[in-house]
Amino acid sequence: xxCAEFQKFLPELIDSDRSAEQESHLKSCPECSGLVADLxxxxxxxxxxxxxxxxxxxxxxxxxxxxxxxxxxxxPHLGPALVPPVRRSWTLAxxxxxxxLALLAVGVLVYQREVHEQNVAxxxxxxxxxxxxxxxxxxxxxDQQLLEAVGSRSPAMQAQYASxxxxxxxxxxxxxxxxxxxxxxxxxxxxxxDAYEQRATVYEMALDRSLP
Amino acid sequence: MTDARKLQGDxxxxxxxIERAKQGDAEAFEFLFGLHKRRVYSLCLRMTxxxxxxxxLTQEAFLQLFRKIATFRGESAFSTWLHRMAVNVVLMQLRKxxxxxxxxxxxxxxxxxxxxxxxxxxDPVLSGSIxxxxxxxxxxxxxxxxxxxFVLHDVEGFEHNEIATMVGCSIGNSKSQLHKARMKLREAxxxxxxxxxxxx
Numbered sequence: 001x002x003c004a005e006f007q008k009f010l011p012e013l014i015d016s017d018r019s020a021e022q023e024s025h026l027k028s029c030p031e032c033s034g035l036v037a038d039l040x041x042x043x044x045x046x047x048x049x050x051x052x053x054x055x056x057x058x059x060x061x062x063x064x065x066x067x068x069x070x071x072x073x074x075x076p077h078l079g080p081a082l083v084p085p086v087r088r089s090w091t092l093a094x095x096x097x098x099x100x101l102a103l104l105a106v107g108v109l110v111y112q113r114e115v116h117e118q119n120v121a122x123x124x125x126x127x128x129x130x131x132x133x134x135x136x137x138x139x140x141x142x143d144q145q146l147l148e149a150v151g152s153r154s155p156a157m158q159a160q161y162a163s164x165x166x167x168x169x170x171x172x173x174x175x176x177x178x179x180x181x182x183x184x185x186x187x188x189x190x191x192x193x194d195a196y197e198q199r200a201t202v203y204e205m206a207l208d209r210s211l212p
Numbered sequence: 213m214t215d216a217r218k219l220q221g222d223x224x225x226x227x228x229x230i231e232r233a234k235q236g237d238a239e240a241f242e243f244l245f246g247l248h249k250r251r252v253y254s255l256c257l258r259m260t261x262x263x264x265x266x267x268x269l270t271q272e273a274f275l276q277l278f279r280k281i282a283t284f285r286g287e288s289a290f291s292t293w294l295h296r297m298a299v300n301v302v303l304m305q306l307r308k309x310x311x312x313x314x315x316x317x318x319x320x321x322x323x324x325x326x327x328x329x330x331x332x333x334x335d336p337v338l339s340g341s342i343x344x345x346x347x348x349x350x351x352x353x354x355x356x357x358x359x360x361x362f363v364l365h366d367v368e369g370f371e372h373n374e375i376a377t378m379v380g381c382s383i384g385n386s387k388s389q390l391h392k393a394r395m396k397l398r399e400a401x402x403x404x405x406x407x408x409x410x411x412x
Binding site: 010011012035038039041042043045046047048049053054055056058059060062063064066067068070071072073074075 | 235236237238241242245249250253254257258266267270271274275278279342344347348351362366367369384387388390391392394395397398401
């Protein structure tokens, strides 16, 4: 057996035994034995590549947003139930007025927040309150309008989307701070873009739900 | 991730986290993600050689897993279940991008790209160890088809019959592409060593 014949069968020799003739050639041929040793070394060393890299924090943030939106994450009970669980008919009976009260409360909160925002706008630009929870260029009104649109069609999901918006706005805020710290960091800039995309996704999902 | 770190500090077991995740516990989900994120992300990164795409696929793999976690009964290891799901997610994405599985008779793209057979003169042997960074760069530079088979077999540990089923090729094709991948890596690593040796 010569080198060409031996190396022709190398792909088939992966994970399988060699014949006596092949073993004999391997023992007598430095070139083929060197080749086989190199290929085995590469295969062994490849295993150290298994857990080398770590994803950015945005991956978990995105996963959590989706899990909450799909209801796979459920907030825990704070303690034993203080009242017995109500029957389904009861739930449906008082849901409408409770939803109306919730919307009224949200409206009051929005009005109070608008007044606060106007006061904050008159403060110096360095005030941390001005940019705390809403991305630049966006206003509380836009988020509130979205939540009202969701609430008018699906009151049960309004709190969910409020939570989603809060999370994504905080993510945008953190991402922009990171990008501003180093304007040359392309990855940080990409993370900011991704964060805005996530916000757009939340809007898209919310509007889909709010449409008839 | 302070809550997840608290869980880790309390030595929550993976089995406990799975049961709590089935109940919708956010901390449990985050704990499971933290436990397996590097393995899944590394797999996606090795297969795509693109960080943004790898992160998207990592996200998708975990979402598919978490959506189905209620059905996990513990017949196999959780990590195995997640691992296979991640591989399927990556392969589906690669199929969408129309990455072809090259038939056995067409595995030689061209003389320039095929690993050269050096017969006659003895080849220098690689040293007893390979720098992980150099190996990673060499893997990233592989043609996509070779890289996929190499990652599945040598990095992730799948057998050829499993790869053939997942990828949709024959066992012979899988072995052939793996061999060519290793030959290309050998060439690349020898070239890299030679360049390093000539630098002052």
